[in-house]
Amino acid sequence: MNSKVIYEKSKGLSDFHLSYCPGCTHGIIHKLVAETLVDLDLLERTVGISSVGCSALNYDFFSCDMQQAAHGRAPAVATGIKRVRPDNIVFTYQGDGDLASIGIAEAIHAAHRGENITIVFVNNAIYGMTGGQMAPTTLLGQKTTTSQDGRDAASQGLPLRVSEMMAQIPGATYIERVSVHDPKHVNKAKKALKKAFDIQNKKLGFSMIEFISTCPVNWGINPKDSVDWAVDNMIPYYPLGVYKDKTVGEK
Numbered sequence: 619m620n621s622k623v624i625y626e627k628s629k630g631l632s633d634f635h636l637s638y639c640p641g642c643t644h645g646i647i648h649k650l651v652a653e654t655l656v657d658l659d660l661l662e663r664t665v666g667i668s669s670v671g672c673s674a675l676n677y678d679f680f681s682c683d684m685q686q687a688a689h690g691r692a693p694a695v696a697t698g699i700k701r702v703r704p705d706n707i708v709f710t711y712q713g714d715g716d717l718a719s720i721g722i723a724e725a726i727h728a729a730h731r732g733e734n735i736t737i738v739f740v741n742n743a744i745y746g747m748t749g750g751q752m753a754p755t756t757l758l759g760q761k762t763t764t765s766q767d768g769r770d771a772a773s774q775g776l777p778l779r780v781s782e783m784m785a786q787i788p789g790a791t792y793i794e795r796v797s798v799h800d801p802k803h804v805n806k807a808k809k810a811l812k813k814a815f816d817i818q819n820k821k822l823g824f825s826m827i828e829f830i831s832t833c834p835v836n837w838g839i840n841p842k843d844s845v846d847w848a849v850d851n852m853i854p855y856y857p858l859g860v861y862k863d864k865t866v867g868e869k
């Protein structure tokens with residue numbers, strides 16, 4: 619009897635087992651990046667830049683060429699690779715601790731210079747890998763190991779809205795915030811990635827897709843409730859949508 623394959627793992631992912639905790643949405647985001655590169659036929663000439671955080675080992679997970687960067691420096695490494703090899707597709711994969719804290723300067727200046735790269739920015743409102751410290755994106759009132767009474771605006775400032783900030787930078791071409799909490803939003807997130815990589819392929823400049831993501835382990839809630847927590851708490855503060863699209867004129 620002939621069998622028909624209706625679903626298979628993307629060729630953009632290797633055979634390594636992902637190292638993420640149950641309920642962590644890093645895995646879904648990896649799948650979308652991999653599928654998008656395959657769908658656009660870009661995989662063979664893509665170089666990804668791993669950062670520091672739970673996704674640090676993803677140089678093993680993606681099947682394209684990969685390079686590891688020091689904490690926060692992925693956009694600088696991506697800049698170097700892209701300038702030397704402008705026909706390669708270059709993306710960084712960065713958490714909110716990596717991008718919005720130690721690496722905020724590199725991200726801003728890469729956008730400001732209009733580097734023709736794509737940033738995949740994974741915002742889970744916490745430092746996951748190091749055990750749940752407060753990130754710039756931690757929500758007000760959110761308890762972390764370094765904000766044990768909950769984040770307080772008076773002493774720790776308001777959570778940083780990175781997409782809104784990056785959209786103000788004249789050199790940035792495309793900025794969108796997406797979520798992967800249900801199939802409809804997963805499909806939308808994939809469209810956003812497609813748009814970003816297509817912009818880069820057409821040499822139209824800097825793009826960043828911010829993903830609302832979960833960290834059940836450090837949030838201290840189970841995987842199902844983590845998805846609900848992200849919808850109920852993160853999306854109201856970090857609204858989804860396109861923040862900048864220069865391909866249809868300045869906004």
Ligand SMILES: Cc1ncc(C[n+]2csc(CCOP(=O)(O)OP(=O)(O)O)c2C)c(N)n1
Binds near residue numbers: 671712714742744
């Ligand atoms: C120079 C330097 N400072 C600090 C660290 C410790 N460190 C490792 S991962 C990390 C934060 C990771 O958080 P995030 O980027 O949000 O990624 P997640 O693990 O949540 O996916 C920090 C501070 C480091 N590795 N290098």
Ligand code: SF4
Binds near residue numbers: 742835
């Ligand atoms: S610690 Fe958090 S971000 Fe890291 S893999 Fe586990 S759930 Fe994901």
